[in-house]
Amino acid sequence: MYKTKLHKYSVPELDLMEQKLQLSLSLIRGVRNFLQPIHYLPPEVLTIIFYETQQHLPDFLPMSDPSPSTWHWLTLAAVCRHWRGLIATSPHLWSEIDSGTLPERFLKRSSAVPLKVYLGLKMYDMSEEILQSIVSQSKRFRELHLDAGSWEPSSGSSGSIFHRFTSPAPVLTSLTLITEGRDIVNGTLPPIFSGQMPSLRKLCLKHLTSWPRNYFQSLTHLCLYNQNPSTRPTMDEFLEFLQGSPMLEELALVRAGPTLLDVGPPQVPPSRIISLPHLRQLEIGEWPCASLVALFLSHIHLQSQTDMYFWGDRMLNAIHNSEDAGSLALLLPEDISKLENMKDIKKWYLARQPRVILDTPFVSVTGMENGEEGRTLYMYGTFNASQLIPAQLLSRYPVSGVVSLAVRDSCTHTSNANGLDVEFWKQVLERLPALEKLEILAFRSVGFTRAVIGALVPVVTSQTSLPCPLLTSLTIEHDVSLPAYFIRTVVETRAQFTSAPTRLKKLRVLVFEPNPQNDKPINQLRSGITSDGESSVGSNSDSDDTEDIRTENEFQTREEEEYRRHTEDDRKLLEGCPESLGEVEFEYGIPLSVGIVPETWPTRAFEWTRDNPVRRAVV
Incomplete structure (x- = not known):
């Protein structure tokens, strides 16, 4: 009976039935798909959503994060027929x-x-x-x-x-034009x-040093890098080029820009000044020497809103044996009256650190964060003492109005504070009469905290001199070398020469946790597997190694307990002078040395022009 019913239909009839069934299923799926809430949106709104799923790069120095795929948005076309048709007919999605x-x-x-x-x-x-x-x-x-x-x-083609x-x-x-110089003459x-x-407003050129006359004018963004050293423009030629773009907002010159070709009289008269009233950011990287930067700046008039970044080994590290070689003072011209962005510096960060996190020394002057008024000066690098001679440094950098100073030193573990001794800090602090807040970030830099604190001791003569008379806040990073007794002595001595309103009101101690986030000993017991992948069960050496690890963990535990006891003793000692010191706060779990570089560092131009950039892929 069943076989007879099946034989009622011919093969063409079955094919037709199957075709109608598939059509019905497709229609049902389509109707169900259109009942989804997202399809109540107008097509114009959907295309805007699709556009926002794309990775859109900045139009100037368009670096991208390498992790997300740029073309994931194309998978949206596989969702349904409606989306596929909408994507295919939306030109701006394919632009x-x-x-x-x-x-x-x-x-x-x-x-x-x-x-x-x-x-x-x-x-x-x-x-x-x-x-x-x-x-x-x-x-x-x-x-x-x-x-x-x-x-x-291709074979047979000519020209670049x-x-x-x-x-x-x-x-x-x-x-953006990037070339290593192939098919480029001079x-x-x-x-x-x-x-x-x-309509051209934003320009980035690599290697190129010249172009047809009147090509690039009225620019708002300019980045030149890795220019051919032998054909770079003179200072006069480069200033002439800048004069054609008075609306510049960003200027980055990395291993590029004007060079000193002549020895003798100045090539450009000192009176020639190029005004860049709209410049928000100036970056100079890896120039041959700091004095060339100063010469360039002596011909530029900058407004108060301009942030500046200077970086590079040859510019900021001592390269000769002379006393002032590589001095940070050489970055600025003697007359900084045209650099209005150098006025009103309220915060100063001076950090000397080994090349662990940031491998390039830099100096920057930026606006204050969080909308605060004033400017911030940052100095970061492996500077030696000869680069930081106070008489030279402070004659160029106007820091007399600084109210907040943070100093960081972790280059070496020496007892003489890496050459920045008490006398050095006396010369610095006596030039900071408005200082209210001092941060000494010197974890594991033996002697540095003592050197800075020692410079705060009043100089008792016929007319007592009190360094930083307005100082009311002191922050210190704490480790086993915290000179708590010395700090208390200095605070008590200063209190004798200041009135109550101007005494130290707050002392913050940032306590380093020797083993944070640690529920187990740092050295775990090994698994019973040898380096050859064979089980070590029953091996005498395994038993010996286990005992060694246990002993090491016990020693580490005792060392941490002793450290914490020292910390508690230091806290009690400092809290014991309430008549000379206000609030004493020991803070735990605070990341050390926070804020010693600006939030905007490294800049986009620094990342883009690095010799081995981490991110250079575009789209």
């Missing part, structure tokens, strides 16, 4: 062209919208065909970021990659876009 990812499809679907073009930044080889198809759309270029080293000319860009780029606002950029880039 970022990458030479390594389906460039032809993106060019076609982007229709006539302006383009962001990334050529070779992922180090894909670009074929002549792909390059020509992209270049033909130059009238739509809003951004072009090109690494010329990723292009290999730059010669391919011949048509005007009327809407181009941002341009660092000169060949003509591009017929010289017609009227």
Whole structure:
């Protein structure tokens, strides 16, 4: 009976039934899909959401985080037919062209919208065909970021990659050109876009030192780096170039910019000053010497809002044996009246640390954080004492109005405070009459805390001199070398020469925890596996090793208990002078040496121009 019913239908009839069934299932799925809440949104809103799922890079120095994939958003097209159709017909979703990812499809679907073009930044080889198809759309270029080293000319082709860009780029606002100098003669950029880039405002060039006249003017952002040393412009030529962009907001010069070619009379008259009233950020990195930076700054007029960053070994480390070689004072000109951003410095951070976390010395002057008024001066590096001679340093840096000073020293563990002794700090602190807050961040730097505190001792003569008479807050990092008795003695001595309102009101001690977040001994007992992967059960050596580890853990535990007892004794000792000292607070679990570099460091230009950048992939 069952077999007879099946035989009622022919094969074509069964095929038709199956086709109708599949169509019905597809219709049901489609209706169910349209009943989802997200599909109540208008298509325009959905495309905005899709656009926000894309990774959009800055138009200036467009670095990206390498962890997320740039093209994950394309998986949205696999969700349903409606989304796939909406994505395929939304040109602005296809407006970022990458030479390594389906460039032809993106060019076609982007229709006539302006383009962001990334050529070779992922180090894909670009074929002549792909390059020509992209270049033909130059009238739509809003951004072009090109690494010329990723292009290999095909056999029979002539000229460099730059010669391919011949048509005007009327809407181009941002341009990045990276080259190591192949097919570039004397660092000169060949003509591009017929010289017609009227909208260009942001420019980044590597290696190139010159270009056709009147090419790059009215810029707001400029980064030049790794320029050909033999063809860099003179100071006069570079100032002439800057004069054509009075609206500059960001300027970064890394192993680039003007050079001193002549020995003798100044090449540029001292009276020539270029005003950059809109400059928000100036960065100078790896220049051949600090004095060249000072010469450049002597011809620049900066407003109070300009943040400055200077970095590099040759600029900021002593390279000669002379007393003032590499002095940080040489970074600034003798006359800083035109550098209005150097006025009103209220905070000063001076940190000497080995190259552990940050491997590049730098000096910066930035605006205060959290909307506070005033400026902040940062000095960070492996500076030696000759670079920090107070008489030289403080003659250039206007720090007399500083109300907060934080000093950090962990270069070496020596008893003489790394050469910055009591006399050094006396010369510094006597020039800080407005100082109210002092932080001594000297964990494991034996002698440094004692040297700084010692400079606060009043000088008793016929006219007693009290360093930093307004000092009311003192913060110290604590370890086993905390000179608690010495601190108390200095505080009590100062109290004899100050009135109650100006005495030390608060002492904060940041206690280092020798074994934080530790529920077990640091040295765990080994598993019963030898280095050869064989079980060590029954081995005499295993028993001996276990005993050694147990002994080491017991010693470590005793050492930590002794440290904590010392800490408690120090706290009681310092709290024992309430008539001379206000609040005493021992704080635990506070990260040590916080805030010694600005939150904005490292800057984007520093990361972009590094010899071995961590992030250089674009899109």
